[in-house]
Amino acid sequence: MWNFFKQLASPPHFYRLAATIIPWLAVPGLLLIAYGAYAGLFLAPEDYQQGDAYRIIYVHVPAAYLSMMAYMFMALGGAIGLVWRMKLAHAVGAAAAPLGAAFTFLALVTGSIWGRPMWGTWWEWGDPRLTSELILLFLYFGYMALRSAIDDTAKADKASAVLALVGVVNVVVVHFSVEWWSSLHQGQTLFKKGGPGMDAEMLYPLIAMIVGFTLVFGALLARRIRTEVLHRERRTRWVREMILSPAGGR
Amino acid sequence: MDAMTMGNYGVYVWSSFGLTFAVIILSDWRSRIHHNRIYRDIEVRIKALEERQ
Amino acid sequence: MNDSARTQPGIFYGLVAITRRDLLLAWKRPGDVLNPLFFFAMVCTLFPLAVGPSAEQLTFSGPGVLWVAALLATLLSLNSMFMGDHEDGSLDQVLVSSQPLPLLALGKTLAHWITSGLPLVLISPLLAMTYHMPADVVGVLMLTLLLGTICLSLLGSIGAALTVGLHRGTALLSLLILPLAMPVLLLGANTVSLAADNEMYSTGMWALGAYAVAALSLAPYATAAALRISNE
Structure with missing residues (x-):
């Protein structure tokens, strides 16, 4: 097990492995998204309260979920990189930040588009989740700004x-304080917690979308990490040998 | 036709879906271009070094 | 047997020494302490000028305005936290010292809070009065600002340590610290608003206190790590 991780963490190995893994993530992911989008848009019944507007959750929820997951990747990558001085882990952090920001x-824009027919405004400060997402976006901006301000990669x-x-x-802290704050001001949430209230016909496409988006996110992240690795290792021997080999290594 | 308009919510639903897929595709496209540019830069440098030797 | 203990200074020796030195430096150059205070007062003045002098509106928005102004004033003073020490090389001396670096970082933060946070707390009643804030609410405001500025100084020390020596430091520092400081602002300002509405405000106060304790125990380590990274 430990050997597997050690191998995975070696840049040349990861670079090659990622190239083979990407299609295995992307193809099932795209198929699931295709099913989820079709079923979510056309097959799932109308919501008795929100009408067809609720269908936005099929893109909003996966986006919101991935925005947090990307942050976890960033923080975990940073922690592993700091503690075990693993170069690949830092590359994961660098690659995850722009994806997480996207x-x-x-999540912000789709939430706001949903808010328009529901609240009658594009933006509602009382919604704790939108506010938390906005702060999260600023955190991503800060992270990326700090990265770009320091020239030395290490x-x-x-x-x-x-x-x-x-x-x-x-x-x-943001999550809990914003929840508290919006409860003071009678904030309204669109997205009720938990799925029991949801029909299976509504729920299955949502699950397909979440899993599909996660797989596609994995593929996008893997591609970005490859780029990051290639750039960081540009002066190493394995990159040189790979590029001079007849097969190349794009 | 009903599936497209969605009782007047069609604009919101379709634009959300469209925007999401557009951003994902754009992000992927940009990262591909970025990757290829880095690869080409390294390739040019290494090939030039090889020829000099 | 006790000789080594006698010659080795205790672990708080460096903390006290560095705090005293920074306070002395601040005393010699009072401008650095006064400028953020003037800034605080001026931001509080801008608001009535912009939205009009109606007492009702000022009472309503007073807690928020005072808190935002305090946050911005703290931000203004953060940049200089490690800047002087970095420029004259004394930061390198601090880094190679045998004293534990997190405690030295805590000493710098403490000095920063005494010269920027505490004065803000002390002049806040004066500005709160111009916003027609009743006396008991002013007490709550001062308590939230007291806890809040401790949190902000500690958070800020991490940001200041991360950006020390960078060229675009000031703007970058605000970009790093503001999202981190948002929950502090939210808790502080809303607690005062609740107190002003005669509602129960203890939740927010406890949360601020918990935040301050957590920051006090964690932030010095992050600041120390950041200082080591920035000065490699």
């Missing part, structure tokens, strides 16, 4: 890892 942006890795770890503690 999904946070999507230093940028460690500094941003510290920031990501501080941020992960903060995300928990």
Whole structure:
């Protein structure tokens, strides 16, 4: 087991392995998304309260979920990189940040599009989840700004890892304080917790979408980590040998 | 036709789906371009070094 | 047998020494302490000028405005936390010292709080009065600001340590710290608002206190790690 991790953490091995894994993540992921989108848009029944507008959850929930997951990847990558000085782990953090920001942006925009017919406004501060997502987006911006401000890669890795770890503690505090705050101001949430109230016909497409998005996220992340590894290892021998080999290594 | 308009909510639903897929595709496309550019840069540098030797 | 114990200074020696030195430096250059205070007062003045002097509106928005102004004023003073020490090289001396670095970082943070957070707490009643805040609410405001500025100084020390020596430090520091500081602002300002509405406000106060204790025990380690990383 330990050997497997050691091998995975070696940049040349990961670079090659990721290339074979990406299609195995992307193809099932895209199939699940195709099913989920079709079923969610056309087969699932109308919601008795929200009408057809609720169908936005089929993209909103996966995006919101991945926005958190990407942050977890960033913080875990940072922690592993700091503690075990694993170079690949820092590359994971660097690759996860822009993806996480993209999904946070999507969660915000789709949430706001949903809010328009439901609340009559594009933005409702009383909704704790939208507010938390907005703060999360700012955390991503801070992380990326710190990374780009430090020229030395090794230093940028460690500094941003510290920031990501501080941020992960903060995300928990943000969650609870925003919940408390919106309860003071009679905040309204669109998305009720838990699925028992949901019909199976509504729920299955949602689960398919969440799993599909996660797989596609894995593929997108793997591709970004490959790029990151290639850039970081550009002066090493294995990159040189790989590029000079007849097969190449794009 | 009913499936498209969704009782006046069609605009919101379709734009959410469209935007989500657009952002994902765009992000993937950009990362591909970025990867290929880095690869080409390294390739050019290494090939130039090889020829000099 | 006790010789080594006698010659080795205790672990709090460095903390006290560094706090005293920073306070002395601040005393010699009072401008650094006063500027954020003036800034605080001026931001509090901007608001009535912008939205009008109606007493009702000012009472309503007073807690929020005072809190935002305090947050911005703290942010303004953060940049200089490690800057001078970095420029004159004394930060390198701190880093190679045999004293535990988290405690030295805590000493710097303590000095920062005494020179920036505490003065804000002390002049806040004056500004709260201009917002027609009743005396008992002013007490709550001061208590939240007391706890809140401790949190902000501790959070800020992490950001200041991460950005020390960077060229675009000031703007970057705000970008890093503001999202982290948002829950502090939210808890602080809303607790005061609840007190102003005669509602139960203890939840927010306890949460702020818990935040301060957690930050006090964790932030010095993060600051120490960040200082080591920035000065490699």
